[in-house]
Amino acid sequence: MAARLIEQAFDQYNKSRLQFVQTVADLASRPQNMEHLHANNVMSLLHPLLMDVVPAIQQTAALALGKLASFSQQLAQTLVSGNILPQLISQVPVQNRFYKKSACFVLRAVAKHSVELARAVIESGGLNALVVCLEEFDPNVKESSAWAIGYVARHSPELAQSVVDAGAVPLLVLCIKEPEIGVRRVAASALSDICKHSEELTHVVVENGAISNFAALITSPDTKLKRQILSALSNIAKHTLALAELVVEAEIFPDVFSGLQDDDDLIRKNTAGLIKEIVKHTPELAQLIVNAGGMASIVDYLGRSEGHVALPGIMALGFTAAHSQQLAMSVIVSRGVVQLAICLNDEKDDHIRGAVVWALGQIGRHTPEHAKAIAMANLFPKLLECYTSSDSSDDLQDKARRTLKSVLQMCVYMPALDPLLHEAPPNILKYVVGQYSKVLPHDPQSRRQFVTSGCLRKVQEIQAEPGTELREYINTINNCFPEEIVRYYSPGYSEHLLERLETYEPVWTDGAREDWQQDTPPAPSAPPAAAAGITA
Template sequence: MVAELATRPQNIETLQNAGVMSLLRPLLLDVVPTIQQTAALALGRLANYNDDLAEAVVKGDILPQLVYSLAEQNRFYKKAAAFVLRAVGKHSPQLAQAIVDCGALDTLVICLEDFDPGVKEAAAWALGYIARHNAELSQAVVDAGAVPLLVLCIQEPEIALKRIAASALSDISKHSPELAQTVVDAGAIAHLAQMILNPDAKLKRQVLSALSQVAKHSVDLAEMVVEAEIFPVVLTCLKDKDEYVKKNASTLIREIAKHTPELSQLIVNAGGVAAVIDCLGSCKGNIRLPGIMMLGYVAAHSENLAMAVIISKGVPQLSVCLSEEPEDHIKAAAAWALGQIGRHTPEHARAVAVTNTLPVLLSLYMSAESSEDLQVKSKKAIKNILQKCTYLPALEPFLYDAPPNILKHVVGQFSKVLPHDSKARRLFVTSGGLKKVQEIKAEPGSLLQEYINSINNCYPEEIVSKLFPKIQIYALLGDLREILDQKRSNKYYSPGYSDTLLQRVDSYQPLTN
């Protein structure tokens, strides 16, 4: 009855208040095996509910009895006892350490060799829950000899056992290169790689996760994963119906791509970049995050790899993620990735700028509602792109909207491009850009003032002279009638003067500092 009641959360507090823990403990030693098993099951369900109840199991001196019985009793009791250990160990490193301290690991490892797959599964689950907390606990599991037996478990025919064993190997591998190397040395990689195409989605999730946890630590470990011939097989997982298979496959590719240009190039050659971009278009939310970051890592390595992302239509997809996603941490990842693509050359920067991404980045940077991380990454991305961008139509709106710390970079880019491009100089006058630059208040001697002076040196004196304040420069090609009617006598306002000025702009040779 207690075991049955413990399956429903609304009953837990009542059972706890009734003192069932102390009532169940003696039943673990009952002469009737089914009572022993059911008492252990009830304790496991209670301990699974929260850490207070798990702690009560530890303080009630129940663990030593469970460990003793785990070695002696039948398979039904072993499963129930391993379930209690798992339920206690999952909550915190302290509770997991209590299980280690009572000598449970050696007994659990022995259970991995049991004839019954259910006992192996229960033991693997408990070991994984202990190992996941930190490197010390994971090392204790390794020292108990669990890894070779877990590798044998992933080769068993039972799908459930394969899942839990792969999950435990993932939990062991994640903490350090040394622990991951232990898993590799036991021959796990080849067996895990063979299961990437298994039809069971939950197994694929765990297999991809385990390979990711190994690959993330170092170039050598990532290369070992790649050498197991996971490409192009793993790319099929990016089209899987299961969202978490997609996510874990993207994570695996990301963990490999981040290490070196050579590994990223291998992914590009296998069609991995295009496959990840397609995957981004077919999912939402956190499922997108590893794919976004993978594109950023690939693009960060070199100009050629960044261009591979551009050619595969990565920039429009990242721009969609930046605009669509409600979560700031996903927007921040997209902003970072776009900055990595645009920072290499003017061609790269233009590819980002033409998607109208810069104004979105600016609004995210300026928004009080954006998280600090999103603001920092948006600012950095804007700076990276602006410092290479020579596509002036994308830069000009920033003259009106950007704060001073961004404006400096925008004006700097105009000062680099205008001296060498007569068409751009003319357009800069007629669009009102030059007028806007004249209105910027810069500190004398500042870098911004130097940029403004460089721009002014690209034009005839009368265009920028203070003697010419009443004509709005953006109107030089347009509506001068009102001013002409008032100032016919002044040569600056005589008919056709705007055309004359523009001809002078076209033929003017910019001054060099």
């Protein structure tokens, strides 16, 4: 009888503990419960249950702690301050796969919030435990471990270096080859987070054969995996020319262009980002993309994208055009200027508009023909608006000023310059007048149009200090026209003519004065009073 009672008591105790951790884990799944759970000091109650003799209780307690820590940085800090991590980590080598998965979840939930908390995970021995879990046969444990490692690595180069030093990279590359799609996803994400920091870290990933494994998955039908693969390749290619060439040599083109037409925004953005990181390095790499049809694909992609999704495509056009006249012309031929004009008109974010303005500057700064493409798209008024508007950010204003300066100094298309002559502020006006001073001396037809359009009159109204560039430009323009025409269109000339008229004395020829007097009838005298009908 006594044995049965004792057994019932212990059984009830086990059930009560299990019910408690299961209930807490369930409650921790709903954000509205977090404040009350924290107020009841739930973490201190879960802490001893991590060492429980019942494995299910240990695993569920770890799961509940992970949910609590994932909710907010404050709760994660409470978990760290409670010295829970060392105890959690100490059980990883000796526990089963279910506990390991839950422990990895806790470490991930803590590490994701900040550099300090990620460092706390490392200092508690968590990184070594995560590497042990990467070697597990169970794919769920590998996935959970890789996820946590990625959260540690993403914060800073120092933390990513700790991941490398712990030997995680070869195991993550092996995870890319796993048949389970979830393991591939998080492994690619973790490797991408390592590569993004520095060339040195990227070399470690590349030396372990990551690029070939990524390239094999470039056409994967899985959306989430494809996002991560493209992101990882972008983070590899961005650092140096040598790394970008290694990515290109993996024969990812032209297959990668299909990502620009994908329905998923992130796939399109990451594909454009990969192209951007490759074309920015050298004219040769940019030409390779152009030869593969990349510019037309980018322009088409911009027509289907907006905001932050469009940004890498805009920059890809700018980087390509910056290399040479020929590459800039390939952007123009692909209707890149027209599409950028649409983006500049439609986008509202100054950061995006600034990128568009910069890209236009890279296209138009090469030759008069390139500048004419910008002018023909009627972009000068829009660029001037970006520069002069009080609503524009400082960065947008600066980019607009630089673009106007570089493109105007190449532009000889007069119809596009005429409106700027009337609207541009002085620091932009001097570039407009400078272009007129280059063209008018050699183009009689333009000189005639310059007068009839009112531009000559406007030039005479400009106040320029003697000895300045602007005054020299104006003098050059004035020397293209007869002196009397210049005087005629100068301010105040009509008033001067009227003043001369009032003081002018006619010059009479011989006999003209007498003829005029003879032909002029005498003024009538006053009539007599009687004739006027006046009586006394």
